[in-house]
Amino acid sequence: MGKKSKRSNRKGRSVTNMSMLSRRLAKLEKESDESYQNWLYSKASNKLREGLEAIQQVQDAMMLIHTGLIDSRVFEMKASFCQNLLMLEYSSCRFDKVIQIYNDIQMSPEIEKEMVLSFICKLYGRLAMLRLDASNENKDKLVSLIEDHISEGMTARNEKYFCLEAVRVLRNLKDYDASITLCEKLERLDQSEVVADFEIAVSHLERYREEYHWQKDNEFALVRVLDGWKEFFDKQKQNLAPRLGTIWMVFAQKDYLCHQIDDKELSSQFCRNAIENVEKYLEWKWHFERHCFTCNQADTHFVCSGCRLACYCSLDHQRMTWKKDAVQGMLIGHEILCPMMKAYRKWKLASKTGDQKALKLRRRLDRECLYFLSHGLGLEDKCFREEDVQKLLSS
Ligand SMILES: [Zn+2]
Numbered sequence: 001m002g003k004k005s006k007r008s009n010r011k012g013r014s015v016t017n018m019s020m021l022s023r024r025l026a027k028l029e030k031e032s033d034e035s036y037q038n039w040l041y042s043k044a045s046n047k048l049r050e051g052l053e054a055i056q057q058v059q060d061a062m063m064l065i066h067t068g069l070i071d072s073r074v075f076e077m078k079a080s081f082c083q084n085l086l087m088l089e090y091s092s093c094r095f096d097k098v099i100q101i102y103n104d105i106q107m108s109p110e111i112e113k114e115m116v117l118s119f120i121c122k123l124y125g126r127l128a129m130l131r132l133d134a135s136n137e138n139k140d141k142l143v144s145l146i147e148d149h150i151s152e153g154m155t156a157r158n159e160k161y162f163c164l165e166a167v168r169v170l171r172n173l174k175d176y177d178a179s180i181t182l183c184e185k186l187e188r189l190d191q192s193e194v195v196a197d198f199e200i201a202v203s204h205l206e207r208y209r210e211e212y213h214w215q216k217d218n219e220f221a222l223v224r225v226l227d228g229w230k231e232f233f234d235k236q237k238q239n240l241a242p243r244l245g246t247i248w249m250v251f252a253q254k255d256y257l258c259h260q261i262d263d264k265e266l267s268s269q270f271c272r273n274a275i276e277n278v279e280k281y282l283e284w285k286w287h288f289e290r291h292c293f294t295c296n297q298a299d300t301h302f303v304c305s306g307c308r309l310a311c312y313c314s315l316d317h318q319r320m321t322w323k324k325d326a327v328q329g330m331l332i333g334h335e336i337l338c339p340m341m342k343a344y345r346k347w348k349l350a351s352k353t354g355d356q357k358a359l360k361l362r363r364r365l366d367r368e369c370l371y372f373l374s375h376g377l378g379l380e381d382k383c384f385r386e387e388d389v390q391k392l393l394s395s
């Protein structure tokens with residue numbers, strides 16, 4: 001009798017533990033979500049880690065009481081926390097942390113592993129591995145993970161959306177064929193979606209830029225770029241939410257590529273559009289000036305001494321995107337953008353205070369934008385015509 005009452009007492013305690021844990025986790029989830037919304041990634045990940053520790057404690061206690069029989073809710077909670085943490089560490093570019101969490105789940109007992117390791121967890125684990133080691137083996141593993149999931153019937157819309165990160169990583173590794181093939185497969189899953197079309201178009205554009213100097217048939221390559229854009233514009237709806245700012249930089253390049261046409265009027269229009277789009281990109285960066293230019297988080301402690309506009313959460317993140325920005329899906333490093341951002345900041349500050357130097361600074365900014373397009377992108381023989389440049393600078 002005594003034995004029985006003792007056991008029910010323990011069982012009772014574990015039930016209260018579970019509801020206490022649920023409440024505590026709900027609170028932590030809410031707090032981490034708030035920090036995430038405020039883009040305070042490090043705060044958000046601390047909350048999630050705290051949650052995982054709490055889950056582990058309950059799991060350990062349950063192991064002792066029920067000798068291995070663990071409430072499945074514990075695994076469900078763990079799965080949700082692990083997935084959020086993995087994605088968060090990935091967006092903070094802490095790829096070694098992502099792999100660590102991924103490996104920890106891999107090491108857990110079979111049932112637990114099966115319940116906790118979702119497709120998204122596997123995807124981000126594989127993405128982080130490829131980020132740190134761009135071997136063909138890692139590339140193949142990532143691609144076949146996604147392809148297998150597609151053939152099993154990927155239905156969740158967010159899964160497809162997260163898979164597009166693989167398209168960007170492959171593109172950054174200059175494996176344009178793999179990037180475009182994978183993206184086309186994802187696009188076929190939901191043809192009304194424009195994000196995949198956008199990524200395909202960007203891949204064509206970047207390939208063109210990267211292979212420009214040894215491309216045998218530049219004209220044909222350009223047709224391929226423009227076809228990609230046509231596809232995108234045909235389907236594009238009003239708002240293209242993801243990577244809002246990057247889109248201006250991409251549009252600017254497209255307009256720059258298009259301007260060498262016989263129609264003088266249209267050519268001038270393309271020139272103007274190209275500059276306008278570069279400025280829209282700068283405006284977007286200005287708007288997010290206090291966020292890390294590499295990982296976007298709001299906790300920043302460093303500012304670029306060149307432009308005094310680009311902020312970073314760490315020196316590591318400043319270094320990461322100085323030469324080649326391989327993070328936001330474009331191979332354009334801050335080194336090239338810095339002088340333009342400096343000109344933009346000076347003009348912006350002067351025009352705010354009604355400074356009479358503003359007009360002069362405005363001209364300077366236009367010239368920097370022109371220089372960026374004609375020299376920064378490595379497409380020198382696509383330079384604007386002198387008359388267009390004069391027209392632009394005097395208007
Ligand atoms: Zn950062």
Ligand SMILES: [Zn+2]
Binds near residue numbers: 305307310334337341
């Ligand atoms: Zn700078």
